[in-house]
Amino acid sequence: MKPSLKLLDYSILQQCMHCGMCLPACPTYVATKKERHSPRGRISLMRAVADGELKLSPAFADEMSYCLGCLACETACPAGVDYSNLLETARAEVQSAGLNQTFTSRFWRTVTMRGLFMRPRLLRFAGRLLWLYQRLGLQTAFRKIGLTKLLPPDLRRLEPQCPTIATKFSPQLIRPVETPAKSRHRVALLTGCVQDLVFAELNRDTADVLLANGCEVHTPPVQPCCGSLHAHNGEAAAAKTLAKRMIDLFPPAQFDGIISNSGGCGNHLRHYGALLADDPVYAPLAKLWDTKLRDIHEWLLEYGCLAPRTGLGDLTVTYHDSCHLTHGQKVTKQPRDLLKLIPGLKLVELPEANWCCGSAGIYNITQPVQSEQLLVRKVGHVIGTGASVLATANPGCHLQIARGLRQAGSPITLVPPVTLLARAYRAEQKRKESRRG
C-alpha cells in the first residue's frame, strides 16, 4: 500500500487547531512571513489534499521540501500534533507520485537511498574511495586544475562541502564486545552511517564513556543504516526493511539499553514501534526496542554518570541543540548537565540554541539559499558567545556549523559533549598513571 494523506488517520490532521502557536517557532515562516511556509499552513495544504480539495502539485511538493523538518513546531504545539508523521506521509506521497523529479535527482536518489544507505559495506567502500581521493591529494589537485568543473552542477556545488573522511572507521577502533572492570549494564552501541565515515572517533569516545560508567558495550562491526534518511525522504518501504534488519542485529530483549549518539538517527530509532505497528512479527519487538532506545546523554544521566576529577583546563563552551535531539527526542538538559560535570569547564548559553542551523538532513543540498541564511544566523550567535568550543551532538549540525565558522574565519572548534567527557576521563587516567609512575 502506498503512503497517502487520504489513507492517513484523519484525526492526526484534525488535531491541528490552527491556533498559530507554531508560527514563531518555525524558521521558514519567520524568514518569509507567508502562511504556506508555516507548519499550520502546510498542515492545511495536507488536509486539503486529504479532503480532495487540492491536487498533488509541483507547488505542494516544493512546499513539503521547503520544510526543514526541524520539528520546532512540535515543541511549540499546544495540541501535540504529530507533525513528523504528517510530513513524512506527505513527502512519501509526493515521492510516489513522481513529482518534481529530474533525471539527475532520480539518479542520485537511487544511488544513495537504494544503494549506499541500504548496503553498509558498499557505503564504507565508497567512503574509503573518497578518503583516498582526499588523502592522495587528488582533491587539491583536481580543484587546482579545475577538473571539478567537469562534475555535474549539483555535485560541483557540493564538492567543497564534502566532509573529510576518517582514517579509521568504527570496526577498526572498537572491538565487537568491550567489557569494563565492573559491569553493571549491557548496552548496544549504534555507530551510524555518516557518523561512522566522518566521526568514527566519536563512536570510540562514546564506547569509552560507557565503559567508564560500568557498561559492557556491544558494537557489531557491520550495522545497517537506521532508515531515518529514507523515512524523512518518502521511502517508507526501505525504512521498514532497515528497521527490521536493525532489530535482527540487536534483539532488544538482550540489552539494557540501545545507545544512539546521533540526534537525527536517535529520533527515528526510537519510533520503530509506530513504523512497524502493522507487522505481525516485528510489532512487539519494535515496541520493546523503543523502550530500550536511549540517546547517549539521556542514558548517562538516567543511569548515573561519574564526574571526571580532572578537567581540560579553563575552557569556555557553548552548546547547540540539534533539532532532532531537542524537538524530536526532547533531550535538552542532559547534554548541558554532562558538560557541567567537567571540572573547569564554563558553559555559556547560546542565544537561539534550539533554532535550526540549516543542515536538516539533506536540506543544505536541496534548499541551499534558506540553509545558508540559517547558517549565517547560527554562526553569528556562536561567535557572539565568546566561547572557544561549540559542543553539539549531531553529525549534520557539526559539519554544517563547522563550515559556517570556517567561512567566517572563526577559530572556534566543534566537539561533541561526549568527546569532551571522554577526554576528561582520559586526562584523569593519565594523571593517575603518572602519579603511580
Add this chain to the structure above:
Amino acid sequence: MSALTPAQLARLRAIVGSENVLTSPEDTIPYGFDGTAALKGPAETVVLPGSTEEISAVVKFAGEYGRAIVTRGSGTGLSGGSVPSEGCIILCLTRLDKILSVDAANLTVRAQCGVITAAIDAAVQQHGLFYPPDPGSMKISTIGGNVAENSGGLRGLKYGVTRDYVMGLEVVLPDGRIAQFGNACVKDVAGYSMKDLFIGSEGTLGIITEVLLKVLPRPAARRTMLASYDRMEDAAQTVSDIIAAKIIPCTLEFLDRMTIGCVEDYAKIGLPRDCEALLLMETDGHPAAVAEEAEQMLALARARGARDVRVARDDAEALQLASARRSAFSALARVRPTTILEDVTVPRDKLAEMVAFVAEVAKKHNLLVGTFGHMGDGNLHPTFLTDERDAAEMARVHEALEEIVTKTLALGGTITGEHGVGLAKKAWLRRQVGENSHDLMREIKRAWDPHNLLNPGKIFD
C-alpha cells in the same frame, strides 16, 4: 462572485509588488481560517501590503470593484473574525512590523499594526517599562489584531485589557482615506473619542495601521502562590475575600477538576486529582507591598478552607507553580481531535455558580468539558473536547452552548469576555445587548461603510 480578472490582479500587483499578491491555491488555502475551531472560508486572493499608503490604495481598488476586504494579522483570532468571505480580498498585515518609537518620558510606544504583541513588551522592557495585556497568543498575535479584537489576558483584574492602553490610532477608512485619532496626551476631550469606536470593531469599521500605546513602569517584585480546594465555591470566595481586603492581585486563575486531571495526565507535576479547584494567585508591585499582600492572601486562602497552599520561594518555583495554569489549554487540546474554546464571562461573584452549571450541562449532554480561566475578572474558558466529524456530538455541543449562553445572560454576563463576536457569537449578540443597542451598532456600520466592504458578515449580518 467571480475571481479577479488578470487586469485587476495586475493593478493589485502594481500597488504592492507582484510577490505580495497570492492567488495560487497552495499559497492561499492557508489563509482560509484563523485560530477558531471548525470555521473555514474561501481564500482566493491574498494581498500583503507594506505601508499605510498601499493599504489605502488597495481599499480604494476594492471599493471600485465592490470587493469585500477581510483583514488579518497572524490569524490567531478565536471567534472567526478573520475567516474570509466569498470573493473577498484577504489583507494580511504582517509585513507592517516595525516598532517606531519608545518614549520613556511620556510612557508611550508607537508601533505598526503587524508588530507581535510580545515584541512590544520586550522592547519597552529595555527601558524598565511594561505593556500589561498578555493574551494567550501574545508570542505571535499582532498588536493591530489585539486592538481590533480588544484582547484581554491573565492580568485583566489589575491591569485591564487592550482598550485601556490605546492612546492613539492610525486607521484606513472604508473609502481609503487615512485618519489619525488620539495622541500622547493623558487628557484629551477634543470631540468624540473616535479611537474607542475602532477598538474591538473587529475589522468592520476601518483598518488599523498604526497604534500609540500607553506603558507602565515595570513592577519590581512578584510573588506566586497555588492553592487547592475541595469546593469551587471556596476558591471563588477566597477571591472575593482578597478583593474585599483591598488587595488587587495581578493574577487570579483557576482550573476545575476535569482540567486538573488532564494537566496531571499530560505534565505529571504532582497536582491533587481529587480536589475541585486550583487557584493560582500572583501579586506584583513594590517589594514591601508584595510581601505584605502575599501574607494576607495566604491567610485568606487558608481561612476559606484551602487544603494546601504553596508559595514560590524564587522565580524558578513561581514558574513551576504557574505551569499548572499555563499548560491547562495544551493539556485539554490533546484529549480529542477538535477543541472548542469558549469565553463566556459573568460578574465575579457568579463565577462559582457558572462553573458548576457548565459541569452540569456537560454531564447532561454527555460531553467532555474542562473549565479554566480568570477568576479575578469572571472570565471562564469552558473548553469542549470533541470531534467535528461526529455530527451527533456536535449537535449536543451546540445545545450545550445554547444553555450556557442562556445561563450567562441570566446571571448578567457576556457572551464573550475577550475573544470577540466575529462569526462564532453573532447569533447571540442581539439577545445580550438588546434590540436598540444592536440596531444602533448596525446603523453605525451602515453609515460608516455603506457598501459593506469591510469584513462583511462579522458581528452581525
